[in-house]
Amino acid sequence: MALPAWAEFTLPPLPYAPDALQPAIDATTMTIHHDRHHGAYVANLNGQIKGNPQLANLSLEALQGQISRFPVAVRNNGGGHWNHSQFWVVMAPLGEGGEPSAELLAAIEASFGSLKAMQTQFSQAAASRFGSGWAWLIRRPDGGLAITSTANQDNPLMDLAEIERGTPLIGLDVWEHAYYLNYQNRRPDYIKAWWDLVNWNEVNRRFSVAAA
Secondary structure, rough: OOOHHHOOOOOOOOOOOOOOOOOOOHHHHHHHHHHHHHHHHHHHHHHHOOOOOOHOOHHHHHOOOOOOHHOHHHHHHHHHHHHHHHHOOOOOOOOOOOOOOHHHHHHHHHHHHHHHHHHHHHHHHHHHHHOOOOEEEEEEOOOOOEEEEEEEOOOOOOOOOOOOEEEEEEEEEEHHHHHHHHHHHOHHHHHHHOOOOOEEHHHHHHHHHHHH
C-alpha cells in the first residue's frame, strides 16, 4: 500500500534569501539555523518512522496534538520541525510584514490593553524563558489571546499536561543558536530587533483561520 505524501517529512525552503532579514538576523545564522538545525530535526524525525509506523499516517500538525503517544525523540524532533516551519514564515524582510489587521488589533487590545502592552509582555516571556525554548502568542479555545512559553521544542498544540494549549499566532525561537553569533548572551537585544521582522500578514492569516 502506498504511503501518504507526508510519510517522509521534508525541510521547507526559506521564504526569502538567507540575508533578507539583516541586520536583525545575519545570513550566517539563518543558513546554519535552517539548513543544519532544522534540517537535523527533519532527518531525526524521519529516522523515527520505522520504529513508530503511526508517524507515516500523520501530518506534521496532527502529530503535535498526539505527541504524548510517542517517545521523547518524536516529541523533540517533531516539535522542532513544526516550530521552525512556523518560525520562518512568521518573519519577513523589513517593510514587508504589513500591520496587524483591525480584527487582530481589537483582539489584542481586548486581552492586553494595547499592542505595545502585548509586545512588552511577550518580550518578557521570551527573555525570561530559562534555557532553551519558545515564546508564543496564542488564541485560547475560549477565543481570548494569551502569552505563554514552552521549553525546548514543545509548543502550544501539544497534548501535554504542562502546556497551556491554544492556536499559535506568533512563535519566537529563543534557543541560543537562533541569535548567538550576533548577540552572544544579549537575548533581550535579539528580541527587540526581532519585532521589526514580524510578518503581520501571516499572523493575521493565522488569527482569521483560528477564529473561523
